Amino acid sequence: MSFKIAIIGAGSVGFTKKLFTDILCVPEFKDIEFALTDISEHNLGMIQAILDRIVEANGLPTKVTATTDRRKALEGARYIISCVRVGGLEAYADDIRIPLKYGIDQCVGDTICAGGILYGQRNIPVILDFCKDIREVAETDAKFLNYANPMAMNTWAAIEYGKIDTVGLCHGVQHGAEQIAEVLGAKSPRELDYVCSGINHQTWFIELRLNGRAIGKDELVAAFEAHPVYSKQEKLRIDVLKRFGVYSTESNGHLSEYLPWYRKRPDEITRWIDMSDWIHGETGGYLRYSTETRKWFETEYPQFLEAASKPIDPARRSNEHASHILEALETNRVYRGHFNVKNNGVITNLPQDAIIESPGFVDRFGINMAAGITLPEPCAATCMSSINVQRMSVHAAIAGDIDLLKLAMLHDPLVGAVSTPEEVWQMVDEMVVAQAAWLPQYADAVPAAKERLAKSKVKTREWAGAARRNVRSIDELHAEKAALKQAG
The missing domain is CATH 3.40.50.720 (NAD(P)-binding Rossmann-like Domain)
Structure with a gap:
């Protein structure tokens, strides 16, 4: 080919x-x-x-x-x-820094x-x-x-x-399935069969079978609470499992941003997160990780280049969807995965225009979604909150409509739980002005936003967040890597 x-x-x-x-x-x-x-x-x-x-x-x-x-x-x-x-990373830093001035503490800040x-x-x-x-x-x-x-x-x-x-395409579903298989004692993730459906980063394992045996809520809760690592790292995720009855694909830190309950007060943030790794809820965790990773790559590039001389091992092929989709389309070897597409009836209780993430099969005829899935009502309600924000955000971006952008921001679950309308209006002005170089559709709105900021009496604060860590130097990263290697 x-x-x-x-x-x-x-x-x-x-x-x-x-x-x-x-x-x-x-x-x-x-x-x-x-x-x-x-x-x-x-x-x-x-x-x-x-x-x-x-x-x-x-x-x-x-x-x-x-x-x-x-x-x-x-x-x-x-x-x-x-x-x-x-x-x-320059614009991304503002995505974290500016909302913190208004009390909005994000772990990742890249989805809603x-x-x-x-x-x-x-x-x-x-x-x-x-x-x-x-x-x-x-x-x-x-x-x-x-x-x-x-x-x-x-x-x-x-x-x-x-x-x-x-x-x-996203890998959240695969990672969540690997966790579930591990806590249930499976020898391989392939022993777990599941239906996972919802929207990206709010996808739900609504059906689980281990070697053909149905797994219920109580068994799954007990398995996670008994796990020596996940019981500490995924406290928020386990709490959602207890209340909703199904497990979410998204990491502890990321999931906390999509819900209005867990990150709205500093004391609540520290109660639900885990600081063993950025993904479990650290303030600006992914920004720190991305910054350190970039530094590490630049410094260690000769080793990355040397590692590229090794033979490709098909046994180490990852579970990222892209290669499997291309293989199915080109060779007709059928692939089952979870894909982000327009709903069009795939999930019965979400809007038809929404982008959903749900199971599908790929062959030479294309991506064929499994239609007629109905989410549990709490899962659908949580997804709907984000879908409404996503829809307004897309329409605002297309039209360059700063007023609609502010309304989208106001309706975001976590933003609305933390900030007043006046604070949201000023925050959006500040973010649009700071990021004007990457927002051509808002060029006409920037001068008025600057004027409003100059006259505004809304108070802000310089706040690092409830659980912020400093970006580590290359020397610190080397020392940590050596310590981990020595520890086995």
Whole structure:
């Protein structure tokens, strides 16, 4: 087989390498072309060198090109994968810093909540540019695989306004299933059969079977509470399981941002999170992790390049969906996964226009979703709160409507639990002004926002959050890695 895959945001070095090696685990794909594109020539150069080393070490005819000219990368592409972070770490820092001034403490801030909503405003104009290029220069009926957050908003915009065949991909379901299999004592995650459905990062394991035996709420709660690690790291997630009756895919820290109950007071935050790793609820945890990871990669690049000389091992192929979807579409080997698509009747008690995440099967005819799923009412209600915010956020981004953007922010569950309308209005003005370079659709709204900020009497505070950690230096990261290695 010979076709072209374009990866936008290929400077996301570790993730691009994973997707690349996963795809090359499919024997039929050795002759394909990868076209890498990014706005950073520096990052592109590093990732191309790594991928070229992999190709050379494995004696493959695979072609790898890299260019900052996105349209050139997209020319003739059959599949386009996006893993972009619009605004980079600079804008992301504002997504965390500014809401903290108004009492909004986020762990990740990239899906909904204050940071995720602004992230969507930055992404959507760029997503529509991608879609325009795909329509004009890619292969007819090219498929767009979006890995970038905010998943639902990006996918919504690409399908509804970009008019491109799009699927959103995330690994939260796989990770949640691995946890459940572990606490139930399974020898392999493959022993667990499940139906997981909802919206991205609020997906629910509504049916569980271990080796054919149905698993109920009480057994699952007991298994998690008996686990020596998860009982401490997933306190909030276990509490939701007890109250809702089903387990959520999303991590303790991320899930806490989507609900109005657990992060609205500093003392409550520290009660429900765990500081053993950023993902369990640390204030700005993913921003710190991303910053440290970037530093680590830049410093340790020679070792990453050396590691690329190892043979590809198909047994180590990851459970990221992309390679399995491409394999199913191109070879007709059926793949079952969980995909982000427009609802259109898949989930009976969520809106038809919403982007849902639910089970589907892939073969040469495309992605075929399992329709007619009904969520438990508490799960549907929680998803609806986010869907309404997502819809308004997408419409605000398309129209450049700052008033609708403020209303979307006001309706966010955590923002509404913490901040007053006056605070929300000022916070949005402040965020739009700070991020104006990445928000072209709000250019006409920025001068008035600046005037309002100059006259505002809404008080803010400089607050690091309830559980903030400093970004570690390279020396500190080295010391920690050495200590972990010594500990076994």
